[in-house]
Amino acid sequence: xxxxxxxxxxxxxNDIIAAANRKLLQSHNLYSINxxxxxxxxxxxxxxxxxxxxxxxxxIGVIEGDIQTDLDARRVDALGVAVVQIVTHGACHLEAxxxxxxxxxxxxxxxxxxxxxxxGNLVCPSGYDLGENVKVVVVSTTEGDDKPLKYPxxxxxxxxxxxNKIDLLPYLNSSVDDMEKNALxxxxxxxxxxxxxxxxxxxxxxxxxxQSQISKK
Amino acid sequence: xxxxxxxxxxxxxNDIIAAANRKLLQSHNLYSINxxxxxxxxxxxxxxxxxxxxxxxxxIGVIEGDIQTDLDARRVDALGVAVVQIVTHGACHLEAxxxxxxxxxxxxxxxxxxxxxxxGNLVCPSGYDLGENVKVVVVSTTEGDDKPLKYPxxxxxxxxxxxNKIDLLPYLNSSVDDMEKNALxxxxxxxxxxxxxxxxxxxxxxxxxxQSQISKK
Numbered sequence: 263x264x265x266x267x268x269x270x271x272x273x274x275x276n277d278i279i280a281a282a283n284r285k286l287l288q289s290h291n292l293y294s295i296n297x298x299x300x301x302x303x304x305x306x307x308x309x310x311x312x313x314x315x316x317x318x319x320x321x322i323g324v325i326e327g328d329i330q331t332d333l334d335a336r337r338v339d340a341l342g343v344a345v346v347q348i349v350t351h352g353a354c355h356l357e358a359x360x361x362x363x364x365x366x367x368x369x370x371x372x373x374x375x376x377x378x379x380x381x382g383n384l385v386c387p388s389g390y391d392l393g394e395n396v397k398v399v400v401v402s403t404t405e406g407d408d409k410p411l412k413y414p415x416x417x418x419x420x421x422x423x424x425x426n427k428i429d430l431l432p433y434l435n436s437s438v439d440d441m442e443k444n445a446l447x448x449x450x451x452x453x454x455x456x457x458x459x460x461x462x463x464x465x466x467x468x469x470x471x472x473q474s475q476i477s478k479k
Numbered sequence: 480x481x482x483x484x485x486x487x488x489x490x491x492x493n494d495i496i497a498a499a500n501r502k503l504l505q506s507h508n509l510y511s512i513n514x515x516x517x518x519x520x521x522x523x524x525x526x527x528x529x530x531x532x533x534x535x536x537x538x539i540g541v542i543e544g545d546i547q548t549d550l551d552a553r554r555v556d557a558l559g560v561a562v563v564q565i566v567t568h569g570a571c572h573l574e575a576x577x578x579x580x581x582x583x584x585x586x587x588x589x590x591x592x593x594x595x596x597x598x599g600n601l602v603c604p605s606g607y608d609l610g611e612n613v614k615v616v617v618v619s620t621t622e623g624d625d626k627p628l629k630y631p632x633x634x635x636x637x638x639x640x641x642x643n644k645i646d647l648l649p650y651l652n653s654s655v656d657d658m659e660k661n662a663l664x665x666x667x668x669x670x671x672x673x674x675x676x677x678x679x680x681x682x683x684x685x686x687x688x689x690q691s692q693i694s695k696k
Contacts, residue, residue, distance in 0.1 A: 300517045301601045301630055302622025329602065331628050352632060354571070354602035382630070383602050384518045385546065385571035404621040404644065405519025411548050413518055413599070415569060427621065433647055435677070460652070 276390055279358035283393025286365060287376065293476045294376040296356075296392050298416055299400035300409075301382030304426040306334045307459035308400060309377055313341045315469045316375070320476060323373040325364045327356040327381045334379065344368055355387040356380050362393075374476055388415040395475070396421035403427045403434055407441035414448045422453040424468065429458040493607055496575035500610025503582060504593065510693045511593040513573075513609050515633055516617035517626075518599030521643040523551045524676035525617060526594055530558045532686045533592070537693065540590040542581045544573040544598045551596065561585055572604040573597050579610075591693055605632040612692070613638035620644045620651055624658035631665045639670040641685065646675040 287294050297305045306326075313322055324345040326334040335347035346364040348356060361378065368376070378394060380387045388397075399420040401409055404427055410417045417423065423445050425438055442454050453471065457464035504511050514522045523543075530539055541562040543551040552564035563581040565573060578595065585593070595611060597604045605614075616637040618626055621644055627634045634640065640662050642655055659671050670688065674681035 300519060300599070300622075301626055302517060302619070328629055330631055331625070333625055333629065354600075381602070382517070383571075383600060385598070385600050386603065402519070402621065404619065404647070405517075408548075408550055409518055412545055412550065414547055430621070430647060430650055433650055 273389065276358045279362055280391040280393040283358055283361050283365065286370070287393060287395075290370040290373070291479060292370060292373050292376055293472075293479055294378065294394040295472075296378045296380060296387075296394040296397045297400060298380045298384070298387045298397055298420070299382060300384045300402075300405060303382070303400045303402040303405065304459050305379050305382070305400050306337055308424065308426065308457065309338060309379055310341060311457075311459045311462065311465045312377065312469060312472070313338070313343050315465050316472065317341070317343070319469075319473060321372060321374045323368045323376050325361060325368075325376065325378045327360070327379055329353070329381055344373070350381060354381060354383050355390050356392060357390055358392050375472065384409070384413045384416050388419050398422045398424060400424045400426055401441065401445075403431050403436055403438055403441070407436045407438070407444060410441065410445040410448050417445050417448040417452065420449065420452060422455065422471070425454065425456045427458060427460070428456050428463060429461045490606065493575045496579055497608035497610040500575055500579050500582065503587070504610060504612075507587040507590070508696060509587060509590050509593055510689075510696055511595060511611040512689075513595045513597060513604075513611035513614045514617060515597045515601070515604045515614055515637070516599060517601045517619075517622060520599070520617045520619040520622065521676050522596050522599070522617050523554055525641065525643065525674065526555060526596055527558060528674075528676045528679065528682045529594065529686060529689070530555070530560050532682050533689065534558070534560070536690060538589060538591045540585045540593050542578060542585075542593065542595045544577070544596055546570070546598055561590070567598060571598060571600050572607050573609060574607055575609050592689065601626070601630045601633050605636050615639045615641060617641045617643055618658065618662075620648050620653055620655055620658070624653045624655070624661060627658065627662040627665050634662050634665040634669065637666065637669060639672065639688070642671065642673045644675060644677070645673050645680060646678045
């Protein structure tokens with residue numbers, strides 16, 4: 263039995279549980295996104311901004327994935343939104359079974375949007391279906407415009423791209439146009455947003471898109 | 480046979496090859512660092528700055544690890560330094576066997592410092608010994624001061640910490656003092672440097688430390 267065989271079995275088992283999660287979420291007419299990025303791209307700030315902008319229009323629940331600490335869940339909890347913290351204790355990505363357990367802690371019939379914030383890792387979470395409707399990859403301008411070329415799997419598997427921290431562009435040698443072009447060369451179907459969670463720029467457009475996706479369901 | 484057993488065997492095999500790499504490097508009196516960080520923290524810029532600052536004093540070789548592309552190796556090659564590019568084709572970290580193969584491509588007796596730039600991933604590379612003298616973790620100010628608490632393994636396993644992009648501090652809500660304090664709470668023995676690869680601040684101190692480590696060997 264080779265390591266590759268084991269890995270395939272782990273992914274197959276994950277896919278079965280992800281399908282069950284998807285069925286459960288669909289039965290509650292609940293739209294879900296899996297937010298993925300490097301550490302420090304601004305996923306939690308984006309979750310905070312999204313809640314602030316949409317809370318009166320959309321009923322939101324959040325699952326926070328972290329290797330250690332419940333710092334992110336506390337930030338979300340402070341905004342009065344239902345949140346479950348998953349601590350992976352070293353594991354580099356969320357798996358469907360962890361999401362399945364977390365869904366039991368949420369009042370699903372009451373929710374319209376579930377935001378899953380994955381562990382900060384631009385590589386490993388790309389291969390793990392959690393049962394979400396779409397993966398949304400966040401990349402910050404400070405990471406450099408070559409990142410889509412260097413970490414293509416995440417951009418290939420996502421439906422939307424958020425280029426965050428555009429407020430810092432005047433101080434960087436990095437081009438947001440090149441970053442977008444590089445991402446679209448990997449996945450031309452990506453819906454791209456440019457945001458700043460500091461200034462709030464672009465958040466409205468992102469929230470309108472979320473609302474349109476929820477209405478479409 | 481469980482997945483955990485397989486993982487342990489993979490790590491055991493890696494450790495054996497890492498020990499052989501270490502022996503080979505020591506036999507050439509060659510000091511080596513394993514640069515680890517999130518994507519976009521500035522590892523390659525740091526390599527470029529280090530080469531520019533030390534090239535006349537230290538004979539440097541570089542191994543670049545990337546999931547895709549040889550963009551980084553081209554940047555290093557442009558500076559006239561011997562460089563080997565490893566493309567992992569999806570794998571989220573470097574392993575000792577890849578370094579062993581790369582060492583065959585370098586003129587080891589001629590070198591004093593080997594810089595290994597790992598895949599951008601603040602999680603997975605922490606568990607893989609490559610045979611290096613020390614791991615050096617790079618974190619950029621833009622990633623937020625809580626990162627050492629959220630990704631502790633990398634900070635625990637490193638000997639030095641480079642807090643990069645300090646030129647951006649005036650535009651951030653993040654505290655470099657808190658970042659350092661959080662890192663030292665995980666690993667009090669960390670040697671900390673604050674750098675900007677844009678302005679060059681802190682690079683001299685970092686290079687002096689490298690030189691002192693090479694002399695100590």
